[in-house]
Amino acid sequence: MFIASDLSAGFETENGFLEAIDRVSFRVSERETVGIVGESGCGKSVTAHSIMGLLPKPSGRVTGGSIELDGEDLTAISEKSMQSVRGRKIGMIFQEPMTALNPVHPIGRQITETLRVHGFRNKRENGERALELLRRVGIPSPEQRLREYPHQLSGGMRQRIVIAMALACRPQLLIADEPTTALDVTTQAQILDLLAELQETMSMAMILITHDLGVIAETCDRVLVMYAGRIVESAPVQSIFSDARHRYTAGLLRSIPSINSIPKTPLPTIPGRVPGLDTLPTGARFAPRSDHPGIDEYLASEEFRTVRPELVEVSPGHWVEDCDYVRTDR
Numbered sequence: 001m002f003i004a005s006d007l008s009a010g011f012e013t014e015n016g017f018l019e020a021i022d023r024v025s026f027r028v029s030e031r032e033t034v035g036i037v038g039e040s041g042c043g044k045s046v047t048a049h050s051i052m053g054l055l056p057k058p059s060g061r062v063t064g065g066s067i068e069l070d071g072e073d074l075t076a077i078s079e080k081s082m083q084s085v086r087g088r089k090i091g092m093i094f095q096e097p098m099t100a101l102n103p104v105h106p107i108g109r110q111i112t113e114t115l116r117v118h119g120f121r122n123k124r125e126n127g128e129r130a131l132e133l134l135r136r137v138g139i140p141s142p143e144q145r146l147r148e149y150p151h152q153l154s155g156g157m158r159q160r161i162v163i164a165m166a167l168a169c170r171p172q173l174l175i176a177d178e179p180t181t182a183l184d185v186t187t188q189a190q191i192l193d194l195l196a197e198l199q200e201t202m203s204m205a206m207i208l209i210t211h212d213l214g215v216i217a218e219t220c221d222r223v224l225v226m227y228a229g230r231i232v233e234s235a236p237v238q239s240i241f242s243d244a245r246h247r248y249t250a251g252l253l254r255s256i257p258s259i260n261s262i263p264k265t266p267l268p269t270i271p272g273r274v275p276g277l278d279t280l281p282t283g284a285r286f287a288p289r290s291d292h293p294g295i296d297e298y299l300a301s302e303e304f305r306t307v308r309p310e311l312v313e314v315s316p317g318h319w320v321e322d323c324d325y326v327r328t329d330r
């Protein structure tokens with residue numbers, strides 16, 4: 001069981017400390033896939049890097065909350081102890097496979113290095129394990145690929161290599177940060193099917209970070225909708241698509257192209273943009289982009305300046321930010 005509770009993190013800048021995620025809380029059970037969705041800059045990747053202890057030092061740091069894996073708080077352990085967690089207990093698929101792989105080392109060496117770092121010292125067994133991992137992720141001619149370099153492989157094959165490295169030590173939790181970015185549609189489907197198959201056979205929990213609601217619908221059990229560093233809605237995947245309760249979620253759903261859309265007409269969009277980290281309000285952060293008829297009054301109020309909306313449960317397992325001006329049912 002993985003539990004993040006009131007997790008906050010941010011970065012030191014010339015203008016002082018800027019908070020990138022604000023009291024993010026969620027849990028992931030064995031074999032469950034939890035999706036995190038939102039626009040670029042909403043805090044999805046910062047959440048993942050906070051969990052992995054990979055925020056850039058010294059500017060980035062976790063400022064509050066806890067990250068528990070099997071009852072152990074990862075925010076309270078040393079960096080040396082965290083190194084034994086990364087890769088062994090928590091694996092991560094990074095957003096761009098070409099930057100996640102070392103261009104000057106062959107694929108086989110990069111996979112076996114992951115095993116060596118976590119205490120697997122037998123060179124022959126590590127080589128056999130690397131070969132088996134390539135077969136498992138569907139790499140053709142795996143013996144040849146072990147000797148090749150990242151630039152000799154296609155984007156889809158590089159992504160499979162990154163998946164093999166993330167799974168080398170059979171982690172309990174896999175974080176997939178935009179795992180299908182820059183891949184063609186056919187390869188995207190293959191990668192998603194592969195992740196689902198590996199998750200089932202290895203009994204892993206998975207956090208899937210994406211901006212693509214189609215991917216969320218296909219792969220996830222629950223969804224967290226993030227906006228400006230906060231979770232604004234959390235629900236089972238079916239509930240999000242059939243009964244979105246936050247205006248931001250509803251806006252994201254409306255922007256998805258539909259087979260019934262009128263050809264050559266603009267897609268619906270959400271007006272405005274995500275606020276910068278230096279201009280984040282205390283109140284409902286989506287409010288300036290809301291179409292609620294009384295929004296101007298709220299934006300001018302003391303409540304917007306001082307009161308942080310909490311999440312409330314509107315139906316079993318369905319939580320939404322409790323503010324009249326961003327709820328769709330108010």
